[in-house]
Amino acid sequence: MSSLIDRLSPAARKAPESGIVEVFNAGWGRDDLIPLWAGEGDLPTPDFISAAAKASLDRGETFYTWQRGIPPLREALAEYHSGLYQRPFSSDRFYVTGSGMQAIQLAVQAVSGSGSEVVVPTPAWPNVTAAIEIHGARAVTVPMHEDETGWQLRIEDIEAAITPQTTALFLNSPCNPTGWVADENLLKAFLDLARRYELWIIADEIYALFHYGVGDRAPSFYDIAADDDPVIFVNSMSKNWAMTGWRVGWISAPPALGQVFENLIQYSTSGVPSFIQWGAVAALTEGGEFLESQVARARTGRECVLNGLKGLNRVNVPPPQGAFYLFFSIEGVTDTRQFALDLVRQTGVGLAPGTAFGAGGEHCLRLCYARSPDHLEEAVRRISAWLPAI
Numbered sequence: 517m518s519s520l521i522d523r524l525s526p527a528a529r530k531a532p533e534s535g536i537v538e539v540f541n542a543g544w545g546r547d548d549l550i551p552l553w554a555g556e557g558d559l560p561t562p563d564f565i566s567a568a569a570k571a572s573l574d575r576g577e578t579f580y581t582w583q584r585g586i587p588p589l590r591e592a593l594a595e596y597h598s599g600l601y602q603r604p605f606s607s608d609r610f611y612v613t614g615s616g617m618q619a620i621q622l623a624v625q626a627v628s629g630s631g632s633e634v635v636v637p638t639p640a641w642p643n644v645t646a647a648i649e650i651h652g653a654r655a656v657t658v659p660m661h662e663d664e665t666g667w668q669l670r671i672e673d674i675e676a677a678i679t680p681q682t683t684a685l686f687l688n689s690p691c692n693p694t695g696w697v698a699d700e701n702l703l704k705a706f707l708d709l710a711r712r713y714e715l716w717i718i719a720d721e722i723y724a725l726f727h728y729g730v731g732d733r734a735p736s737f738y739d740i741a742a743d744d745d746p747v748i749f750v751n752s753m754s755k756n757w758a759m760t761g762w763r764v765g766w767i768s769a770p771p772a773l774g775q776v777f778e779n780l781i782q783y784s785t786s787g788v789p790s791f792i793q794w795g796a797v798a799a800l801t802e803g804g805e806f807l808e809s810q811v812a813r814a815r816t817g818r819e820c821v822l823n824g825l826k827g828l829n830r831v832n833v834p835p836p837q838g839a840f841y842l843f844f845s846i847e848g849v850t851d852t853r854q855f856a857l858d859l860v861r862q863t864g865v866g867l868a869p870g871t872a873f874g875a876g877g878e879h880c881l882r883l884c885y886a887r888s889p890d891h892l893e894e895a896v897r898r899i900s901a902w903l904p905a906i
Contacts, residue, residue, distance in 0.1 A: 527650050535872030549893045551854075552761035553866040555641075555692060555841070556760040557813070561795075562806050565757060567733060568798035572791035573809035573870040581790045583778045585612025585766070589793045592800040593766055601738045602726070608771040609743070611778070612793060614785045616722060616752025616765035621647050622780045623748045623767060624684075627716040628653035630857030632683040635719075637669050639843070639870065639877030641692045641803075648686075649745075656682070658826045660696065666834040668695040671695060671705040678713055690727060690734050693843045693873050693882040695836020697727060700735045707737065717747045719884060723754055723839040725807065726814050734838050744770050746810055755840075755886075756807050757799040764792050810886070814840040817885035817892055824896030830903060840886040843870070846903070852881050858906070864896040 521529060539553050584590065590607040597605040613619040620643070628634050636645055638657045645655035648904035658677050662666045674685065683880040687706060689698035698706070710717045719737045727734040741747050767777055781787060818835075821842050823830045830847040849855050852869040860866045870880035883890055 527652055530644055531641070531650055532594050532759070536868045538853075539856045539860055539866055539868060542857050543864065543866045546860075546864050549860075549865040549866060550864060550891050550898075551866040552883045552885070552887065552892075552895060553762075553860075553868040555755065555886075557758060557840075557884075558888060559758045559808070559810075561758050561762070562799075562803070564802050565759065565795045565798045569791045569795035572794040572797055577790040577794070579790070581787050581793070582844045583781045583787050584774065585788065586611065586790060586793045586797075589730060589797050589800075590796050593768075596800045597738070597768070599906070600733065601736065603738070605772065608686060608774060609768050610836070611769070611774070611781065613765045613767060613769045613781065614722075614788050615752060615763040616750060617643055618649070618763075618784065619752065619767045620718070620720070621651070621748035622777060622784070623705055623718045623750050623769075624653065624725075625780055626773070626776055627684040627718070627780075629683075631681060633679060633681045634684045634686055635674060635677045635682060636686045636874075637688075637691075638874035639667075639691075639693055640686075640688060640874050642788050642872050642874065644686060644688070645874060650853050653683075654681075657875050659696070659874075661788065662834070662876070666837065667691070667694040669696070669698070669702065671702060671709070674706070678709070682713070682715060684716040684718055684864070686718045686720070689724075690721075690723040690836075690838025692723065692839050693841045693868070693870075693877065694842060694881075695834075695839050697729060697838040698736050700739060702734055704740055706742055706748070708747065715746065716870055719747055719749045720751075721749060722751050725756065725811050727838045728815065728818065728835075729837055743901065744772070748773075753796050753799055756810060757803050757897070758806075758810070759795070759799065762792055762795060764788055764796050767878055776876045778883050814886045816889060817887060818842070820889050821883060821893045824893065825899075828900055828903065840884060842883040842885060843877065843880045845870075845885070846881070848879075849906075850879070852879065853904075856881060859902065863902050865895045865898050 749768035
């Protein structure tokens with residue numbers, strides 16, 4: 517008789533263990549832990565957001581609700597985008613999801629299936645390729661190139677990866693984990709590929725405001741795409757408003773896809789709880805000052821770790837242009853998975869190994885700097901003291 521595991525679906529059996537969670541599990545519970553492995557800061561959700569959720573609970577809003585999201589949240593999303601991109605948005609193009617991760621899953625379900633391919637530049641957040649392959653499609657990875665200025669993506673490499681089975685292109689900019697940011701010319705070239713080959717684009721612009729170049733935000737497909745272009749945006753409340761544990765995100769897509777996404781939401785979670793959505797409304801409508809402080813805090817954290825690690829002769833630290841991660845390499849370290857496990861066990865500093873992020877980044881480590889300077893300075897001190905011993 518076959519084992520229980522053998523009787524599972526191939527996609528479930530092959531779902532990869534998270535290299536980030538492996539380090540998390542190795543270090544969890546230490547009193548001296550400085551957890552820089554995950555994509556979140558160390559601030560709790562602001563009180564005004566929690567108060568809005570509590571008020572909803574007090575009103576007894578614990579029943580099924582709109583599958584596409586409560587109207588006030590969809591309207592708040594439209595107003596937020598209108599202000600950010602200086603153009604009008606209709607609430608009809610926004611669909612509330614149970615996290616940014618679910619937004620990616622639903623977008624993948626909408627544009628791919630068994631036997632199809634989705635092109636993904638790497639290094640990339642590992643959940644992206646996993647979501648594609650668990651769904652039965654194939655993630656075709658295209659490694660970026662690293663030089664003295666940082667990471668670069670060549671549009672000709674993306675085009676070379678397109679086959680008759682390709683249905684979509686995925687692009688995350690600003691990028692987790694590298695901090696790379698696509699300029700407008702590259703976005704135009706990406707959109708041109710999608711139009712010429714009749715492909716979808718899944719655009720992850722979650723870190724749009726965490727941008728260290730010219731302007732208040734990173735370049736966006738919203739700057740160049742028409743409302744009916746084949747672009748599906750996936751996003752989340754998590755990073756901007758310290759809401760990682762709330763698990764609420766959204767999809768922005770042409771209104772013609774509305775019934776499709778309503779159906780996908782219905783048959784996965786049947787909607788996001790109303791009280792969580794009211795917290796999201798408060799974040800969008802009252803959270804401008806907090807959001808500015810989050811970006812300023814990340815900018816300070818970036819300078820702290822760049823300055824601290826640049827002084828170590830063995831460390832190669834390309835300055836990130838966006839997001840809130842440092843993706844760096846250490847001379848002589850070839851097994852970043854083992855390095856990350858040893859580091860957290862022996863020093864209490866938790867970093868994510870580059871092996872978790874796919875082709876091209878295996879030699880790197882990811883450090884999240886969206887934290888207090890005191891924690892970051894102590895992490896750099898411990899790494900500096902430990903490195904000579906290995």
